[in-house]
Amino acid sequence: MSVPGNLVNTITTPLRWGDMDAYGHANNTVYFRFFEEARIVWLASLGLGGPDEPTGPVIIKTSATFLKELTHPATVVVETYADKAGNTSLDTYHLLKDAETGEVYAEGYAKVVWFDRQSRTSTRLPDALRNLASN
Numbered sequence: 001m002s003v004p005g006n007l008v009n010t011i012t013t014p015l016r017w018g019d020m021d022a023y024g025h026a027n028n029t030v031y032f033r034f035f036e037e038a039r040i041v042w043l044a045s046l047g048l049g050g051p052d053e054p055t056g057p058v059i060i061k062t063s064a065t066f067l068k069e070l071t072h073p074a075t076v077v078v079e080t081y082a083d084k085a086g087n088t089s090l091d092t093y094h095l096l097k098d099a100e101t102g103e104v105y106a107e108g109y110a111k112v113v114w115f116d117r118q119s120r121t122s123t124r125l126p127d128a129l130r131n132l133a134s135n
Helices: 028-045
Strands: 006-014 055-066 075-085 089-098 104-116
Antiparallel strands (some): 055 104
16 A cells, blocks of 8 residues: 655554544544644654744644554554645645554545744745655
C-alpha cells in the first residue's frame, strides 16, 4: 500500500484499553487522534506551530479509510507523508500500521493550512514544510 508524498515522520504508540468502543474495537475517532498526534509530533520536531508561536496549523479537511479492525492490545506505527504544498496549505497523508506485522489498519488524509493566530487568516506556509513536500 502506498500513499502520495514523502515520508517525513514516524511515531509508535499503544492502543489504550479506553480507546475501545462497545463493539470491541477501536472507535473511529481514535484513528483521527493518532493522525493528529503524529502531525503534532512531526511539526514540533521541526520547531513549527507550537501553541506560543504566532502561526501554526489548522486542519480544513480530513478523512480516513478504515481497512482493518484495530483491537486491544496493539501497538501501532503512524507514518506521516507530506505531499503537495500550496501557498498556504500542505496535503498530508498517514498510514496506521501494526507495529509487529506491518499490516495497515487505516489510511488518513489532512489538508493543513498555515494560520496567523492574531489576524485569524491563512498565511504563507513555512519554507521548512514547503521543502519537504513532494512537489
